[in-house]
Amino acid sequence: MKVGMISFAHLHATSYASALLEMPWVEFVGIYDEDNDRAKEWASKLGVKHFEKLDDLLKTDIEAVIICSTNADHCHYTVKAAEAGKHVLVEKPIATTIEDANKMIETCKKNNVKLQIAFPVRYMPAVIEAKNIVQSGKLGRILAIKGTNHGSMPGGWFTEKDKAGGGAVMDHTVHVVDIIRWMFGFEFKEVYAEYDRLIHDIETDDCGLLTMELTNNVFATLDTSWNRPTAYPTWGDVTMTIVGTNGVLELDAYGQKFDIYNNDVKKAQWEHWGGNSDYFLVKDFLEACKNDTPVKVTGEDGLRALEVALAAYESGKKKMPVKIEDIR
Amino acid sequence: MKPGLKVGLIGGGTMGTAHAEAYRVIENAELVAVADLRPERAQAIATKTGATVRTASEIIADPNIDVIDVCLPTYLHRDYVVAAAEAGKHVFCEKPMARSLKEAEEMKAACEKAGVKLGIGHVVRFFPEYVRAYEKVKAGAVGDVAVVRCTRGGFPLPTAWQDWYANYELSGGLVLDMIIHDFDFLRWLLGPAERVFAKSTRGREYNRLEYALVTIKFKSGAIAHVEGSWVNGGGFHTRFEIAGSNGLIDYDSRKANPITVTVASKDGVPGVPVPASAWVENPYTTEIRNFINVLDGKEGTIVDGNEGYESLRIALAALESIETGKPVSL
Incomplete structure (x- = not known):
């Protein structure tokens, strides 16, 4: 199966590229990037072709593309790829506006190609096991969920509003929102957010605390802050505390780790050994394309998660809770 | 009898018991009386500390008592703190201060009027x-x-x-x-x-x-x-x-x-x-020591x-x- 990649603007591109190269049944054909030098650099590092024009990549007989552009470019590239008949795996968040997200979903449908959003957290063994435990009913009825998706400040275009669509709230709302929807089947009804730029000298917000009303009379909070200092042992976290009538589950998705103390690094480091979720994500998507089965994370899933982030920004402006239905 | 301030404890539940233990340890205060609606709780504290079991009204009315420690359920704080202040006693009151802002205001006002100190048990x-x-x-x-x-x-x-x-x-x-x-x-x-x-x-x-x-x-x-x-x-x-x-x-x-x-x-x-x-040191003891020391002029600030x-x-x-x-x- 032949696959191409569009843009290495997002750092996850390298991880997906490695995954492509690891699968013997996949041929990683080449890279197009709006930054031609970056395309050249990565193509030569990875031993694949580089395409100076997007159309040249899309004219080949590749069946699918992986898009790791800036958030704002997701729509443009997805539409082009879908119109060329290629299946699309696109980095999260699906887009920066609801209009773009809808356009992506519709174009893929119309051209009969698959659209999957890159939510690798769904593919982490610890997260899958947590879902199994939740679904066993052991915790009783679910009452509340406390989540965090902390990170270090990514820099670059992530802090430019027109390219990223926002800051920490845009970057780190969607993973946990998607996990909650997938794990419990709950939908999000209302969002209240306190966010601010408190740490870094950047254009966008870098700290966020969201409080959300869900279906089934459940409430949740989520900390999206880019507040891991450079001295922190790792990039960030994904954690959830799930409170049920019969018990509590605490999930630390990257909790399978050991500590490294190295004199050259001058700080403790956490080494996670709980599985390469990016690999499983790419493999699952390509298998769905090959076997023509439904993708695990749909465009609609991506849109639902985006809505929560956009409602959070709206809430911050109004200093009031915002109903999801009001921003649709 | 120890030298220092004489303390009456009203309420001998979990917090009252912890406070009683603190008075046993610190040098410049003595627990002299304890009241609880459950006689066995008051007696248990009295036996351990040498305090006398009395009623809350007796404790508040006793001119020899300098400090009242209120370890009652929240909704009772106002009545006992105000009564203690009106009797001219310094008051230490468990957290939360009161069930409503109005009650808390009355407590503050009574202590200010009487010129007595009011400490709140934010032990953290x-x-x-x-x-x-x-x-x-x-x-x-x-x-x-x-x-x-x-x-x-x-x-x-x-x-x-x-x-x-x-x-x-x-x-x-x-x-x-x-x-x-x-x-x-x-x-x-x-x-x-x-x-x-x-x-x-x-x-x-x-x-x-x-x-x-x-x-x-x-x-x-x-x-x-x-x-x-x-x-x-x-x-x-x-x-x-x-x-x-x-x-x-x-x-x-x-x-x-x-x-x-x-x-x-x-x-x-x-x-x-x-x-x-x-x-x-048990933080409850540190907390009580701080309050007593402020009354004693040895430390500056209380909560x-x-x-x-x-x-x-x-x-x-x-x-x-x-x-x-x-x-x-x-």
Whole structure:
């Protein structure tokens, strides 16, 4: 199966590229990037072709593309790829506006190609096991969920509003929102957010605390802050505390780790050994394309998660809770 | 008889017992009388400390008593604190200060009018891990504080006298009774709060099981998240994470145990590991010592009625937000 990649603007591109190269049944054909030098650099590092024009990549007989552009470019590239008949795996968040997200979903449908959003957290063994435990009913009825998706400040275009669509709230709302929807089947009804730029000298917000009303009379909070200092042992976290009538589950998705103390690094480091979720994500998507089965994370899933982030920004402006239905 | 201030204790429950122990240890105060509606509770404290069992009115009326320590359920604080102040006694009152702002105002006013000191039992300010974190932050360990997360709980609702904790009208539940500790710590660390938004299982679930998540925006710009739990989550524990412009402090009481003991039972069944802590001094003793020393002119500041009042405001704002579903400005 032949696959191409569009843009290495997002750092996850390298991880997906490695995954492509690891699968013997996949041929990683080449890279197009709006930054031609970056395309050249990565193509030569990875031993694949580089395409100076997007159309040249899309004219080949590749069946699918992986898009790791800036958030704002997701729509443009997805539409082009879908119109060329290629299946699309696109980095999260699906887009920066609801209009773009809808356009992506519709174009893929119309051209009969698959659209999957890159939510690798769904593919982490610890997260899958947590879902199994939740679904066993052991915790009783679910009452509340406390989540965090902390990170270090990514820099670059992530802090430019027109390219990223926002800051920490845009970057780190969607993973946990998607996990909650997938794990419990709950939908999000209302969002209240306190966010601010408190740490870094950047254009966008870098700290966020969201409080959300869900279906089934459940409430949740989520900390999206880019507040891991450079001295922190790792990039960030994904954690959830799930409170049920019969018990509590605490999930630390990257909790399978050991500590490294190295004199050259001058700080403790956490080494996670709980599985390469990016690999499983790419493999699952390509298998769905090959076997023509439904993708695990749909465009609609991506849109639902985006809505929560956009409602959070709206809430911050109004200093009031915002109903999801009001921003649709 | 010890030299120093004479103390009368009203309320011999869990906190009263902890305070009685503190008076036994500190040098410049003596517990001389104890009152409780349950004679056996009062007697137990009297036997241990040498205090006399008396009624609350007798204690308040006794001209030889200098300090009244009120360890009653929250809804009774106002009546006893006001009566003690009117009798010219200094008062130490358990947290939360009161069930309403009006009650707290009356308590403050009575103490001011009588010229007596009022201390509120926000004991977390005397727990060494919180004190050290406060000092480190003030010394610049994390830079400017941006986001703070606090956790308290993980055990089912305590059953006390007449099960008063379970009565929301009397206790204010989890938010007013327990995570006010964190509100007080945050206010101490960050200054005045600006806005509160909160959710709780209250009204969604039967009363004994309560879980709350509170977000506070501070005037300093910092934002804070407080988790409180009266759900069985592996036993009581506390956490705090203080992230700033130049660093981060991370504390989890479950990871800070100096001792874990596992003992097999007599029939050889493996035991359950039980963590043990090892205090330099019990924080309740440090707290009472601070109050007595201030009365004695040996220390400068206490957590006074104004402090208790401001922390109460945050807790009541959180309760209002839980009911209305809207943020509450302070």
